[in-house]
Amino acid sequence: MQGLMMNRPMRVNDILTFAAEVYGDVEVVSVAVEGGIHRTNYREIDVRTRQLAKALLKLGVTEGNRVATLAWNGYRHFELYYGIAGIGAVCHTINPRLSAEQMIYIVNHAEDKVIFVDLTFIPILNALQAHLPKDLIYVAMTDRAHMPQTDLPNLLCYEELVEAEDAAYEWPDFPEDTACGLCYTSGTTGNPKGALYTHRSTTMHALMAGVSLQTSLSPGKKILPVVPLFHVNAWGLPYAAPLTGASLVFPGAAMDGPSIYKLMQEEGVYSAWGVPTVWLGLLAEIKAQGGKPSGFGEVIIGGSAAPRSMVEAFENMDVSVCHAWGMTEMSPIGTVGVLNPTQDALPMKERIDLKSKQGRRVFGVDLKIVDEDGVRLPHDGEAQGELFVRGNAIVSGYFNNEEATSGALDADGWFGTGDVAKITAEGMLTITDRAKDLIKSGGEWISSIDVENMAMSHPCVANCAVIAVPHPKWDERPLLIVVAAAGADKDQAGILAHLGENLAKWQIPDEVVFVEELPMTATGKVSKLTLRQRHNDGTLAG
């Protein structure tokens, strides 16, 4: 029987309207690309977003049009999220770390009508321009005084567009499954694939995050999104922060340890969100400074698995670690490492063990693991299988990509993550590996992540990666590639002995290769594809 309740279409802009009214004074702070710190708040941003919407309409943007951004984390980028989505257009965030080839593919595949670009990235567009759509409109995200010399045709000025309009604009209604955002996965093989978020999925994701990460997401708490607005919606912060009245501190282009430390110290940041590599830099700076930034109480780590040593380092300085797991295709949050009251009462060592796992699902995300025949496996902490997910903030396909769409979901409508995982009866998820990163040696599976985490706890290892290399007898063997800590010996024997204390003998790599740095993907993860290409014969090639 049908109930009798209103059915109002969810619209992401209702979040900003709400924040402007209820949390109007809450600050949004940005390290400006032009230099200095810029301060605004949700009330002012709501006004400017309505002006921006009118400017977009004047540029000819209509419902369903894709409008691209190529920008750091800052208030103008945040305004674009709402200004574009609010008129029913689609905010297409582009990762500036993509290769030229990928960027050209994406802009053309998305058929972007306008592209908003930070000053930093004007040279990139200059170089690519000949390969981009002819009628693409370019807008520099700055004011008139900072407009650059460029060959880009008819480059418009963001502040001039905004200032030419008044704020008398009401957001239109449309069905809640209307697209509001587009983000391409930085596929390491094949062309990038676009996740096309809806107003419903994005609103639901913000609510799901809000009830799951309350220690960060609450009124007045200061959050530093190091995770970029240019990829997977900065883990939903542009929506979940205003929804809950949390304050945002955008780092702009400066994401090295010293810059992050200084910003956190000066702005009193409580919670910092980002990938493990960023925290390596911050931890080094904390060591150099002799203490953490005052007020720093929580770090949300996702993107790749954080090694146990990192979890320990933060927890030992009274910074609560929340390990999260998700994907571009999941908006992105799937699981969070917030301990439940029973777990929180455990001794430190057990708490750190738990916090080194990927956490438990948030409400609204269902998890299953299956064997090679697609048969469900038990959640007993032992069985491991491919992880599938289902929920209101998870893709049902890819934008204009029939081939990728056809393979995305299983017969029951679950999305295949490509991760291999186990889940305990209490719902704790451990990602064992990416399915394609698992190493099959002598008929046994070896988790590259397990070996990496163990190696990271050796003092002479600053960073590392484990990949499979071909082996005539065992089929594959693990190769450990290490960036040595500054000033440390390249102590292969010591590292292997350390692994020997904690891993089964057949899991221990036969060799350690030392490199100056690891190749990274556009989203800040170690590029194992590149490493496999380099080390295909089991020796150091580059």
Next chain:
Amino acid sequence: MQGLMMNRPMRVNDILTFAAEVYGDVEVVSVAVEGGIHRTNYREIDVRTRQLAKALLKLGVTEGNRVATLAWNGYRHFELYYGIAGIGAVCHTINPRLSAEQMIYIVNHAEDKVIFVDLTFIPILNALQAHLPKDLIYVAMTDRAHMPQTDLPNLLCYEELVEAEDAAYEWPDFPEDTACGLCYTSGTTGNPKGALYTHRSTTMHALMAGVSLQTSLSPGKKILPVVPLFHVNAWGLPYAAPLTGASLVFPGAAMDGPSIYKLMQEEGVYSAWGVPTVWLGLLAEIKAQGGKPSGFGEVIIGGSAAPRSMVEAFENMDVSVCHAWGMTEMSPIGTVGVLNPTQDALPMKERIDLKSKQGRRVFGVDLKIVDEDGVRLPHDGEAQGELFVRGNAIVSGYFNNEEATSGALDADGWFGTGDVAKITAEGMLTITDRAKDLIKSGGEWISSIDVENMAMSHPCVANCAVIAVPHPKWDERPLLIVVAAAGADKDQAGILAHLGENLAKWQIPDEVVFVEELPMTATGKVSKLTLRQRHNDGTLAG
């Protein structure tokens, strides 16, 4: 353009499934109707709820059937919420304080198929039985040992039904606008009208509450719902608490001050939710005990406006007051008095001023005030008009009631609350009065609530109400009806002088009438209808 995200129908039972997995150990404590304290947790309740679902199916309950409850706040009532809704049936909670006539109307109007009843209320059903549907199935919410002697035909035993089934049951899918709950407003005029909640509206309401009331609704926090499960879903706690991992402590039948105090003390309750009259009793007990229950940190007050003196009393003992406003038709939360960071930094007096208002809207509820012609009035803190609301947890009509449905919404689809209110630019709502309780004297409006709040701050006033009485010259005049504080003088002159210090002369009642107690409605509010009938000629009639 349509996005490409999964669209999973929201189901309230996904909340309990989630809690069982993620917050499985979190306790649900009940003062049992049979005596003693009963302890369980979300994991066990999830199991029993599935057993209950199978029992309901065996009783012949099918999708859309209404299943009634007549019960106190306790774990079995909580289980019924999910057991009934989970199979697609409708949990119809009945307020045992309704008149016999209203109860008969409601059970017949709802066409209830089964009624679950606490031992306390068996005599009520015995008395009404001849007027209830002939094929109504009666189930006593107890075990075999406590089954009562009764004339009810074929009275079944709750525990026997549950124990006869195993828990191997998966909740079925259905559209998210499927009805899950039914609650009749205890209308003081005319027949009660049924609000028919949906799986979508109820899930959204839980999420909205979860992001708005985080200080109560977070993992492991102990919440005492004095607000009843038998009316407006105990303000959504049966959903919002498991969603966020909060622990529930159900008071059963004992809601007097000493019982509540003792339970809070013994269970370490942090947050207590209920109507002002309950807190009068608790405050008296706190005074008698010489201090608050240890651990008591927050009180959520709704149902009627709390007088400023009550807000002060709690805040002065370091219990944070959150004044909330809502309606049966709103699931029910509309606004909450959680201060934003700017407000929270104000001096105590100003904070109490703000906390005495009704608070700001929660995300998902839109507010407007309109004049007599339906024209929108500004949110400037000055203009007052009838309050209309809109959102995903607000009724679009009433169950099987075309007449009431046709008048429920305005032309733009907003629900008319019947309240008169003003709203500041920062979104703070003040309910001036129920539209029908406003007093029109000499062409000027007088808010009965304003006069009541002022009178409540006089030491000899324990409780009071202000109503309009006819007047030959001024059309209407306010009459103040007072319950004197224990041992205090019936000091009419002193009270009127006190009002004179704070109100305009024409707002001051001409007379004070002292009574032993005030008539209450079934939902614990002062029945002004009864008072108006008694005092229609301006004199004390009963």
